[in-house]
Amino acid sequence: MNKVEMISHAIEEDIRQCRWLPGNKLPGQLNLMARFGASRTCLREAITGLEAKGLITSRHGSGCYVNNLFEAQFAGPMLGVERDSVALQLSVMEMRLVLDGEAVQNACERATDDQLAAIDYEYKLMAQRRGNALQRAKADLKFHMLIAESSHSLIVVSMSQLFYAQFFNAIYGSLYSVAGRDLTLSGEVSLAINAQHHAIYEALMVRDGEAAKAAAQAHIRYSMSVLEGRA
Amino acid sequence: MNKVEMISHAIEEDIRQCRWLPGNKLPGQLNLMARFGASRTCLREAITGLEAKGLITSRHGSGCYVNNLFEAQFAGPMLGVERDSVALQLSVMEMRLVLDGEAVQNACERATDDQLAAIDYEYKLMAQRRGNALQRAKADLKFHMLIAESSHSLIVVSMSQLFYAQFFNAIYGSLYSVAGRDLTLSGEVSLAINAQHHAIYEALMVRDGEAAKAAAQAHIRYSMSVLEGRA
DNA sequence: GGGTTAAAGTGATCTGACCAAAATCTGGGT
């Protein structure tokens, strides 16, 4: 096998294994040249190929960045769906049921110890946080994104990134606030959500994929029930 | 514009203008390096790109060769058509009506003086040839191919190459022989065909596109009438 | 702070060289 092909495959594998996440910068060319013991010519050819494949984007003077697999699909405006309707919110939750379930299950199998530690840290931070609605929503988002990243699946990470960015309002808007006004959750709902997060957390820490998946899906089903109750 | 892109475009343009015909070898890399004043690395990158585009094929140790645009389409077996049926022969002639008409008209407009001289030479050779059926068929083929090549259209040349190779029998088999036996043409048919070739030749030499196209199509229509008379 | 500019960092392009691998040519032998 070629040196160029070897480099291409190695980098592609690293990307698919989420060693570098979509949006992140790859190591510089000098760094990669050293890592692969290759000349600039070979490296450039490999990078050109990966760029042609759509896996990365190279920005002159800045660096090489991992592409999000589905960015193009999320680029255009959404047709036929009202932006913040309850129908959209329920659709989004339906999707999360699959996506987050997959993410957390894969995370149990493939997360590194470092990643579990990061999730552990983030969970504890989130559990004791007493900020406003936006801050709590962002902490929740971070928790879920860390789990997605730990799944080591480029597809799951790409989807999660775009999904949470695109539907942040649909996901958190109606749970943490109503009609633009900033509200704290009712004690009951807040306690339930905390308990659900804890269940996910516990299952993750012992790498119990089935339990974690069930907990994540229970968490989302609960959110759906809250939404439906308000509809 | 890049040097690489410049070289790519230049070579592609040369190919599309039929400066090098499908199947022909491009000048060697050293030659091209001199022509474009570029390094081998650049040239190689341009060649790699053109190969990825499917325009050329590079063979290690041998050279770069222009691809035939439609080779892939002619690769598989023909389905649903009997190999040497009269129906096929008539279909082929129907196709030639378009293809050769286009070829000869373009040739009138775009042939170089050298190419006209080559056609002139070949025509005179063919006109006085008194060989067997196969030899006369080959001379006829050469005459038509020279015209196609003079059209300076990569599409016409690609089609003609594959078409005449694939359907040589369908085109010449029944005109120059019957049921495998080697026959000379009847005096009447032979005289008619010679007259038709002469009409094409005359129109070409004065670059009269309309007349040449009409003559070519009349030639093919006559062949079709002979075929139908025998059916 | 805010904006401007200079410097450092990084990718883009191009070069000339070297050796390897495959094909082609050449000459000798049968």
Place this chain on the structure above:
DNA sequence: ACCCAGATTTTGGTCAGATCACTTTAACCC
């Protein structure tokens, strides 16, 4: 006329480095 081995040609792959163009950063001044 045919075949074979070796020499030559031609493309494939790789390298180190020079130079240019663009971004980012940081220092600076206001």
